[in-house]
Amino acid sequence: MITTENLNVFAVRTLTQKEHMAPGHRACQGCAEVLAVRLVLKAIGRNVIMCSATGCMEIISSPLPFTAWRVPWFHVAFENTAAVASGVESALKVLMRKGKIPRKKIVTLAQAGDGGTADIGMQALSGALERGHNMIYVCTDNEAYMNTGIQRSSSTPFGASTTTSPVGKAQMGQITWKKNMAAIAAAHNIPYVATACPSYPIDLIEKVKKAAAVEGPSYIHILSVCPTGWRSLPELSIKLGRLAVETGVFPLYEVENGRYHMSLDFPELRPLKEYTKWQGRFRHLTDDKLAEIEKRLHEEYKHLKARAETGI
Amino acid sequence: MGKRVGMEVSIAAAEAVRQSKVDVISAYPITPQTHVVEHLSEIVANGEMDAEFFCVESEHSALSVCVGSEATGARSFTCTSSQGLALMSEITYIVPPLRLPILMILSNRTLSAPLSIWNDHSDVMSIRDCGWIQYFCENGQEVYDHVFIGYRLGEDRDVLLPVIVNMDGFTLSHVIEPIELIDQEKIDKFLPPYAPIYTLHPDRPVTMGAFALPSIFAEAKKAQEVVIRSSIPKILEVWKAFGDMTGRYYQPIETYKAEDAETLLLTMGSFGETASVAVDTMREKGKPVGLVKIRLWRPFPFDAFKEATRRAKRIVVIDRAVSVGGPGGPVASEVKSAVYGEESRPMIYDFVAGISGRDVSPSDFIKMVEKAEIEINEGNKEGYEIYGVRE
Numbered sequence: 184m185i186t187t188e189n190l191n192v193f194a195v196r197t198l199t200q201k202e203h204m205a206p207g208h209r210a211c212q213g214c215a216e217v218l219a220v221r222l223v224l225k226a227i228g229r230n231v232i233m234c235s236a237t238g239c240m241e242i243i244s245s246p247l248p249f250t251a252w253r254v255p256w257f258h259v260a261f262e263n264t265a266a267v268a269s270g271v272e273s274a275l276k277v278l279m280r281k282g283k284i285p286r287k288k289i290v291t292l293a294q295a296g297d298g299g300t301a302d303i304g305m306q307a308l309s310g311a312l313e314r315g316h317n318m319i320y321v322c323t324d325n326e327a328y329m330n331t332g333i334q335r336s337s338s339t340p341f342g343a344s345t346t347t348s349p350v351g352k353a354q355m356g357q358i359t360w361k362k363n364m365a366a367i368a369a370a371h372n373i374p375y376v377a378t379a380c381p382s383y384p385i386d387l388i389e390k391v392k393k394a395a396a397v398e399g400p401s402y403i404h405i406l407s408v409c410p411t412g413w414r415s416l417p418e419l420s421i422k423l424g425r426l427a428v429e430t431g432v433f434p435l436y437e438v439e440n441g442r443y444h445m446s447l448d449f450p451e452l453r454p455l456k457e458y459t460k461w462q463g464r465f466r467h468l469t470d471d472k473l474a475e476i477e478k479r480l481h482e483e484y485k486h487l488k489a490r491a492e493t494g495i
Numbered sequence: 496m497g498k499r500v501g502m503e504v505s506i507a508a509a510e511a512v513r514q515s516k517v518d519v520i521s522a523y524p525i526t527p528q529t530h531v532v533e534h535l536s537e538i539v540a541n542g543e544m545d546a547e548f549f550c551v552e553s554e555h556s557a558l559s560v561c562v563g564s565e566a567t568g569a570r571s572f573t574c575t576s577s578q579g580l581a582l583m584s585e586i587t588y589i590v591p592p593l594r595l596p597i598l599m600i601l602s603n604r605t606l607s608a609p610l611s612i613w614n615d616h617s618d619v620m621s622i623r624d625c626g627w628i629q630y631f632c633e634n635g636q637e638v639y640d641h642v643f644i645g646y647r648l649g650e651d652r653d654v655l656l657p658v659i660v661n662m663d664g665f666t667l668s669h670v671i672e673p674i675e676l677i678d679q680e681k682i683d684k685f686l687p688p689y690a691p692i693y694t695l696h697p698d699r700p701v702t703m704g705a706f707a708l709p710s711i712f713a714e715a716k717k718a719q720e721v722v723i724r725s726s727i728p729k730i731l732e733v734w735k736a737f738g739d740m741t742g743r744y745y746q747p748i749e750t751y752k753a754e755d756a757e758t759l760l761l762t763m764g765s766f767g768e769t770a771s772v773a774v775d776t777m778r779e780k781g782k783p784v785g786l787v788k789i790r791l792w793r794p795f796p797f798d799a800f801k802e803a804t805r806r807a808k809r810i811v812v813i814d815r816a817v818s819v820g821g822p823g824g825p826v827a828s829e830v831k832s833a834v835y836g837e838e839s840r841p842m843i844y845d846f847v848a849g850i851s852g853r854d855v856s857p858s859d860f861i862k863m864v865e866k867a868e869i870e871i872n873e874g875n876k877e878g879y880e881i882y883g884v885r886e
Binding site: 229230231232234241242245246247248249250252253254255256257258259260262263265266267268269270271272273274275276277278280281283284289306307309310313314 | 518521546547552553555556559560562563564566568569589593696697699700708715
């Protein structure tokens with residue numbers, strides 16, 4: 184019987200064999216962030232200029248004099264990737280207009296983690312989205328500052344234990360709720376916003392292709408499972424990504440010209456515990472706490488679905 | 496000879512950017528730099544210049560945009576002041592090792608606190624060691640000229656470094672001065688189009704901005720140091736070429752009536768012109784006083800400086816910034832280091848004067864020279880004070 188799952192397995196084989204990020208980089212076992220970046224580059228192809236923020240993807244790929252990048256790649260600092268990419272995009276525009284380089288479609292891609300996007304990079308990102316540069320901004324969200332040793336960010340989920348939101352007698356992990364970056368990006372009235380997860384590779388690739396085709400800025404928020412920071416087994420990374428989606432922790436949706444629609448919908452969400460039980464960062468959460476979190480997630484999911492149904 | 500017109504210095508600077516055919520301009524409004532970008536936005540809006548001009552959400556992004564555009568092969572420009580420079584300072588350190596010849600005009604202005612918008616050099620001194628080539632201009636003509644000089648030098652394949660053109664905020668930026676404009680034809684000959692060796696382009700992928708482990712960092716830093724130090728002959732060569740074109744020959748250290756001077760005033764930036772009036776007055780009274788002006792701040796022209804000052808008995812340094820809790824003002828520290836190894840070295844007295852735009856008149860320079868001479872004669876070897884403080 185053909186099911187969605189079978190179809191995905193089949194479709195993955197139709198993807199290009201070309202790798203624009205070379206093997207041999209230094210990512211941890213089971214890193215779903217590097218998988219996400221690989222897929223993003225597969226979707227765009229070689230005609231891209233990529234700007235990365237300081238973070239895991241930069242550190243694993245570019246120890247001088249080595250590089251894992253087969254496409255032009257640029258790292259400047261932590262908080263300014265959107266601004267650097269704005270400069271790249273503007274230069275391409277003006278140099279092509281003046282005939283200094285041949286006209287052709289070159290995608291400007293900015294990539295940053297959740298810290299580099301939702302915390303320190305927020306201002307530069309907002310500026311770039313507002314100015315309307317023709318670029319794709321990808322946030323690879325592993326829900327904490329993993330590169331510096333698992334410190335909390337504003338994208339860390341409620342209850343998660345990190346080295347700066349630890350579990351103690353007076354506090355049970357992260358005490359704030361995950362910042363909704365996709366909604367913030369969408370509030371800039373840009374043409375395309377989406378959430379994605381490398382556990383759904385075809386969906387991710389389709390979204391990146393859409394983003395590349397759009398005129399103007401697009402934003403893709405990608406949940407990237409991090410075994411090191413989440414205290415999970417490397418071989419579970421793909422499964423955990425799927426569970427994040429199926430439990431409503433990380434719904435997959437698009438916002439096209441302001442109109443929401445769900446990429447995947449579930450009549451019934453799986454219990455949150457199926458997702459959290461595999462992760463050491465949630466180990467301390469009691470059933471009561473989990474129920475409280477689940478309640479809020481379900482409300483948010485319902486709200487999102489309502490938006491998708493009305494289209495706004 | 497080009498046309499000589501009365502023009503606000505900021506507008507002349509903007510005109511120089513237009514004539515340099517800059518591709519990307521990105522800036523954030525901050526006083527007193529604003530007139531430069533306001534005028535540039537008019538030029539672009541009137542279609543007199545084909546450039547991508549945009550206003551970003553902070554100075555940090557203003558320079559970051561230039562980093563992106565310059566790396567892609569576009570001649571890029573930004574300008575800032577004071578707090579803006581402090582905000583973008585993180586990126587100023589990243590540009591030189593990337594070898595991106597961005598040009599930035601700094602309308603020098605006081606760093607807070609207390610908040611003050613007026614002129615001194617505390618902003619640029621905060622990034623003294625960031626690795627950009629740094630010029631200090633004495634008047635509007637120098638600002639206009641150094642935009643072309645800066646791009647030509649920075650983009651030279653033996654140099655490939657970013658350049659800061661310092662102009663004193665308000666004292667220069669908002670003053671109307673006679674500027675001799677250079678014909679576009681001449682500029683085009685002097686400043687060829689930007690032809691970088693490596694750019695970000697999919698046809699020839701390169702990785703820029705890799706990180707360095709301790710095993711290679713020192714080598715990378717040394718390479719940067721070697722490049723800026725060895726750029727001095729090139730700096731002189733570009734000034735020579737510019738002089739041959741315009742008749743205005745610049746030197747890293749300029750002197751005025753310094754040959755036989757026993758006491759030398761030392762200034763940087765627009766104070767030079769006022770100080771020269773003071774020198775004239777003192778000379779009329781038979782006092783052997785001269786003036787030395789530093790035009791090239793980085794790389795510091797040690798040889799030229801030593802040559803200009805070796806016959807003097809005393810140097811009276813006029814600093815425009817305070818190195819709080821340190822050995823005096825930053826220029827005096829530099830100068831002391833420069834002459835330390837000399838067999839006979841002049842005594843150095845350091846005044847921090849005119850901070851936050853407080854007026855310093857020719858008579859103040861005279862007072863400072865007199866005070867320094869008395870102090871030095873009385874054996875004060877560590878002379879340093881903030882001049883004119885009401886106590």
